[in-house]
Amino acid sequence: MGDGYHHGNLRQALIDAGIKIINESGEGSLSLRKVAAFCNVSHAAPYSHFKDKEELLEAMKKSVTDSFMEVLEKALEESSNADEKLVNMGKSYVTFFVKNPDYFKFLFGNQNITAHLQSDNKDDYPPFLLLKDTYKKYLKEHGLKKTKEEKEIDLLSLWSSVHGLASIACMSGVEVSFDWEDKILGDILIR
Amino acid sequence: MGDGYHHGNLRQALIDAGIKIINESGEGSLSLRKVAAFCNVSHAAPYSHFKDKEELLEAMKKSVTDSFMEVLEKALEESSNADEKLVNMGKSYVTFFVKNPDYFKFLFGNQNITAHLQSDNKDDYPPFLLLKDTYKKYLKEHGLKKTKEEKEIDLLSLWSSVHGLASIACMSGVEVSFDWEDKILGDILIR
DNA sequence: TCTCCTATCTTTACAGTGTCAAGATGATTA
DNA sequence: TAATCATCTTGACACTGTAAAGATAGGAGA
Secondary structure, three states: OOOOOOOOHHHHHHHHHHHHHHHHHHHHHHHHHHHHHHHOOOHHHHOOOOOOHHHHHHHHHHHHHHHHHHHHHHHHHHOOOHHHHHHHHHHHHHHHHOOHHHHHHHHHHOOOOOHHHHOOOOHHHHHHHHHHHHHHHHHHHHOOOOOOOHHHHHHHHHHHHHHHHHHHHHHHOOOOHHHHHHHHHHHHHHH | EEEEEOOOOOOHHHHHHHHHHHHOOHHOOOHHHHHHHHHOOOOHHHHOOOOHHHHHHHHHHHHHHHHHHHHHHHHOOOOHHHHHHHHHHHHHHHHHHHHHHHHHHHHHHOHHHHHHHHOHHHHOOHHHHHHHHHHHHHHHHHHHOOEEEHHHHHHHHHHHHHHHHHHHHHHOOOEEEEEHHHHHHHHHHHO
């Protein structure tokens, strides 16, 4: 266990190492061999746990998404009413990625988002599900009735604003102040 | 000229070949050597025109951005009033990338957007400048007075909505209908 | 016309990459 | 104790970006 021929928990160690490397020098400088070396293991060892480099990347994305979900859920817990929940969730959404732009680039800056997100349905993406759920509660709390189409528009509007903000902040280097965020989200809810 | 030892206009040929490859099989399968082979030229020939693989990619991005700008400008020409201009520009923004998701991934799905976009200022990005300009005319046409901060918020709101929509459509496979777009953009303008 | 210059392209070489196949190792189980 | 099996190592392969050195051709100047 630990130091010997068998590693103990190499799978998780590889995932953690991969994320660490990404955070320190970006995804560009992430190679299977480096990840393996970081774990003091031969260059082909990862193939006992992952079919592909791609499969390791997917596992890393899942891990990052889990951390992301924790942050979002915490934001919900710390809010009292539905309005606050939506705004704080949006803020946390952007803040999380502004704090770790490499995470955004990693999650959304790749051709391979396909396997991770697509499945032709955004409803497989946990953060979106959480937004959807929170939005529903928002409607309920306010006693609002909306058509299915209106709901879709609201959700897409909320999501694309927040996600677009994160994207712009992370990918273009534009500074996003929280005043802006408050107002943008507020306006979407009020309109 | 053309077939001999010297190529004629290898630089542009490499750019075009690169874009073609990306459109057919995504950026993942783009290598300098393939681009060179596509132009019937040795694998090191590109280094006479580009310092780096990165420098070729930048040139390709510039080329794609130029096409993008043409589409946006055409949308402006074909609109009569300021409201129409803003909405049509937003539509074209999204449509352009929905039609060529590989372009979106190529332009915005990379760590190296830095060199292409950042320079710590979104004002270097031609499409944003066009949006800014169009928005200013919109204010003028309506005789609206806004503070600098309000303008910034409006612009960021417009941009992040549209860009976010494009991002979601291109990266997650969610279908974006134009009804949605009309309403989302309309709401932002009206509020 | 001849020579030289320079931009452009080729050849050769090297380190790094993902991946596969075959073998080694050691923990588990029969 | 012996056999099994997941896990790890070693070695090999094709492909990548890039650098250095040489070849080529077209134009400039004599």
